[in-house]
Amino acid sequence: MKIPGVTTLMVTVQCLEVGLNTLIKEATAKGMSDFVFVVYSNAMALCFLLPSAFIYYRKRGFLPITRAVVSRIFLLSMVSCCEQTLMYTGIGYSSPTLASAMVDLTPAFTYIVALISRLEKLNMKLRSGKAKSIGTVVSIVGALVVTLHEGFPLTSHRGPTHNIVVSGENLIPEPSDWVLGGFLLSAGSFCLSLVFIVKTWIIKDYPEELMVATISCSFVIILSSIVALIVDSSAQAWLLKPDTELIAIVYSGTFVVSLRSIVHIWACRKRGPVYVAMFNPLGMVISLAMGVTFLKDTLYLGSIIGAGVIALGFYGVIWGQDQEEKMVDEKNNGRCDSVSSSSSTAPLLQNKSIHV
Known part of the structure; x- marks a missing residue:
């Protein structure tokens, strides 16, 4: 790969987000307001x-910023505020595992929206186009296998991985809450795909990642504060407790929101929105690996098969992306060669005419 740093940073961000989901679930169970959390984490x-x-x-x-760019950043902030609110609220009603599964729909949403907005071109005649399309579908299928199919256990630790354990208690939501949580998470996943699309739209015309992330974060604080005051105006909800709630806010603001914003904007400029969205299925694999390694969760055959399928689909998309970039580079090099050859032959023709 030409830019290994992009892949490394994206995987790092996914690892950080997996840890945040578990913290949010525990803090929500202790009474934390999801709306207030969005405000404090962005602050x-x-x-x-x-x-x-x-x-x-x-x-x-930095480059001078125009009204058009500010308008796009404000649109990005609105979508980002909706995405964060929907995702955190959905985790509270369901579980981090379901959140990881529903976020796996983001590559499909992003690919469809990117095709509609013409940020991506679908050419099934090329191997790169087939690899990206098939790889996206395969990754989603693999994520569903990890979530829905366990198979027989390969290790003998404690209970099933889908029973999220927090502070020694099984937090199993009611069926109605689980359905509502799934709906909120799916809506949040669609908003996340729009976030990637709008970031790519902005950064193509204004390549200042840190400035875009800072302005967008400021807008999100204002918008989320308005929403939080409307939904939960009680003063008790805004009081921070020195427990899991404070840890989640500090962790989210320091390691997730700030770093994630910059890395995602940078990766959207380097590789496009579909490439960035393809890392979301890896979150399921990372969550599985961290659970088995640190929490001693039981490892199931279905998880191994699903993780392998996700890796296969992810490789297909990355390979297709790399092939398309090689084609673009070859075209650009061909144009440069033709320009240089034409410029080098011009003096010869001029000299020939002079001798005649």
Whole structure:
């Protein structure tokens, strides 16, 4: 791969998000307001983004920002606020496992929206187009296998992985809450796909990742504060407790929201929205690996098969993306060669005419 740093950072972000989902579930079970959490986590992220932007742009400066770009960033903030609110609320009604499964729909949503908005081109005559399309479907199927099919256990630790254990208690939602949580998570996954699309739309015309992330985070704080005050205006909801709630806010703002915003915007500029969305199915594999390694969860055959299918589909999309980039580079090199050859032959023709 030409830019291994992109893949490394995307995998790191997925690992951080898996840990955040578990913290959110535990904090929600103790009474944390999801709407207030969005406000505080983005405020914490802004505390890191603002100094970083000041230091980074102090000497090099930044491109002048236009009203059109600000309007796009505001649209990004609205969609991002909806996505965070829907996802965190959905986790509260269901579980981190269901959240990982529903987020696996994001590549399909992103691919469809990218085709409609013409950010991606579907050419099934090329092997790269077939690889990306088939790889997207295969990754989603693999994620569903991990979630829905266990098979026989390969290790003998404690209970099934889908029973989320927090603070020694089995937090199994009611069926009605589970359905509502699934609906909220699916809506949040669609909003997440729109986030990737809008980020790509912005960064193509304004390639300043840190500035876009900082302004967007500021807008999200304002929008989420309005929503939180309307939904939950009690002063008790805004009081921070020195327990899991505070840990989740600090962790989210420091390691997830701020870093994720910059990495996603940068990766959208480098590789496009579909590439970024394809890392969401890996979250299921990472969650599985972390659960078996650190929480001693039981490892099932279905999980191994599903993880292998996800890896196969992910490789197909990455391979297709790489082939398309090679084709673009070859075309650009061909144009450069033709321009240089034409410019080099021009003096010869001129000299010939002079001799005649």
